[in-house]
Amino acid sequence: MMSFLEALRTNPLLLSAVIAGLASSVVSGIIGAYVVVKRIVFISGSISHSVLSGIGFCLWLERAKGIDWISPLEGALIAGIISALIIGWIHLYYRQREDSVIAALWSIGMAVGVLFISQTPGFNVELTNFLIGNILWVTHTDLYILFGLDISILLCVFCMHKRFLIICFDEEQARLQGIRVNALYLLLLVLIAITIVLLIQVVGIILVMTMLTIPAAIANLFTASLSRVMFIGVILSAAMCFGGTALAYHLDWPGGATIALVAGMAYIATLGCQRRV
Amino acid sequence: MEPIISLKNVCFAYQDDQVIKDVSFDIAPGEFVGIIGPNGGGKTTLLKLLMGFLKPSTGNISIFGSAPTIARQPIAYVPQSVRFDKQFPISVLELVMGGRLSHLPWYGMFSREDKQAALSALERVGLLEFQHRSFGNLSGGQAQRALIARALASNPRLLLLDEPTASVDNQAEADIYNILKGLRGVMTIVMVTHNLQAAIELVEKVVCVQQSATVLKPQQVCEHFALGLYHTPLLKSAAKSETMGSSS
Numbered sequence: 001m002m003s004f005l006e007a008l009r010t011n012p013l014l015l016s017a018v019i020a021g022l023a024s025s026v027v028s029g030i031i032g033a034y035v036v037v038k039r040i041v042f043i044s045g046s047i048s049h050s051v052l053s054g055i056g057f058c059l060w061l062e063r064a065k066g067i068d069w070i071s072p073l074e075g076a077l078i079a080g081i082i083s084a085l086i087i088g089w090i091h092l093y094y095r096q097r098e099d100s101v102i103a104a105l106w107s108i109g110m111a112v113g114v115l116f117i118s119q120t121p122g123f124n125v126e127l128t129n130f131l132i133g134n135i136l137w138v139t140h141t142d143l144y145i146l147f148g149l150d151i152s153i154l155l156c157v158f159c160m161h162k163r164f165l166i167i168c169f170d171e172e173q174a175r176l177q178g179i180r181v182n183a184l185y186l187l188l189l190v191l192i193a194i195t196i197v198l199l200i201q202v203v204g205i206i207l208v209m210t211m212l213t214i215p216a217a218i219a220n221l222f223t224a225s226l227s228r229v230m231f232i233g234v235i236l237s238a239a240m241c242f243g244g245t246a247l248a249y250h251l252d253w254p255g256g257a258t259i260a261l262v263a264g265m266a267y268i269a270t271l272g273c274q275r276r277v
Numbered sequence: 278m279e280p281i282i283s284l285k286n287v288c289f290a291y292q293d294d295q296v297i298k299d300v301s302f303d304i305a306p307g308e309f310v311g312i313i314g315p316n317g318g319g320k321t322t323l324l325k326l327l328m329g330f331l332k333p334s335t336g337n338i339s340i341f342g343s344a345p346t347i348a349r350q351p352i353a354y355v356p357q358s359v360r361f362d363k364q365f366p367i368s369v370l371e372l373v374m375g376g377r378l379s380h381l382p383w384y385g386m387f388s389r390e391d392k393q394a395a396l397s398a399l400e401r402v403g404l405l406e407f408q409h410r411s412f413g414n415l416s417g418g419q420a421q422r423a424l425i426a427r428a429l430a431s432n433p434r435l436l437l438l439d440e441p442t443a444s445v446d447n448q449a450e451a452d453i454y455n456i457l458k459g460l461r462g463v464m465t466i467v468m469v470t471h472n473l474q475a476a477i478e479l480v481e482k483v484v485c486v487q488q489s490a491t492v493l494k495p496q497q498v499c500e501h502f503a504l505g506l507y508h509t510p511l512l513k514s515a516a517k518s519e520t521m522g523s524s525s
Contacts, residue, residue: 037362037365037366039362158384158385159383159384159385160385161385162374162378162381162385162387163378163381163385165367165371165375166375166378168365169361169362169365169367169372169375170356170361170375172328172330172354172356173354173375173376173378173427174375174378175328175330176328176352176353176354177375177376177378177379177431178379179378179379220364220366223366224366224367224368224410224411224412224413224414225366225367225368225371225411226366226367226371228366229366
């Protein structure tokens, strides 16, 4: 462990990676709590996989057409928000076949991404990074974007938390109180989409749901207050990111997969301990 | 007196399944009304129509003189506690504060008055000492009382309850009815119930819903209630007796 801490002091790349992990932990703990208690993990999974279309499109624009004013990360953000709005609309107005339609969107998003990438010349290292994550790949610009989005999400949640709490618990009650439930639900999905894009930097598309759900799911086992679920979730998420990165450094494993593995093992161990008690 | 709720020839169907058919009745301010009927008869659908969550296919509903979707804020609804996720991390006080959501400013902090209203509502239902307890850890009767407190925290003029004593024990049932007795005359109450005895003792008017609706006085139907009968002959005979009564 000492060598990892020493490397943090001497290696700015590793330091950026850890800072990115901690920055994304703040939102994953908070937004993940809403995902877990509202039981919208499937919807979130669909959003996370749909962002591949935006990444593929921007990579294709950059490499095949020479258009580089929009980065794959920004493409992921736009694709994530658009898919969140479409999925939200389906959930609100087309409930009869909701799961099938969302599953179709999940596949369409990935298929569009794969098609654009297949038309993109050159070896797609970036694509691999987006799919399985590469925390060491975070640039200074990415860090600034991460902090900006972190602050925006925190401010939004600070003002909206009590409304989100009630719409997660009982939408009918919120409607009777004159709350615009549909607009709030769509806002929540947009916040989830932004969080997913932040987490993709750390663990990649394939593993993003681990970081979005596991810290909050573990926290939910220990407390009966949503605010505390968020607080514990942030701490757990940060610990998993830090521990996972350290382990990956020592074992020379891929960072994203190691973080996701640490999170998954922690969840299974917690469930096991709970059963015994 | 101008009715607080007015339904005129209301029909509602889920796709091809006709649930409510040509229902008309009025409810005056301060009245305590019981809605009874067999399972699948349309009682809960009727409540949802009153709250504006469903739109009638034909007919007209007026609450406080306007459409249900416009008149929502003075309405409070108490659902059955069993439909909520017991693992949801929400405290009793947070739940009851949910009744003050319409007062919440844009920056998301409740005022001292809002908290006081929630605490008073909790005191009224005898759950003040449970305010920090998780909602999921309450017993069935306590959970139902917490939901009543949430409704009361919004200072409603119309209180709608969907089988508030379903799946609670006898003591909890008595506690809930005591709370409702205390609210009689303070606000208009519409309660869906399976408890026939309660319908007789508490309410001033009974609406028997079985696709169509028949409005009866409790004393008109008590002998049938004792047998648990909701079937059509009862409704026909009750309606007939009402007609005969009015003609004589």
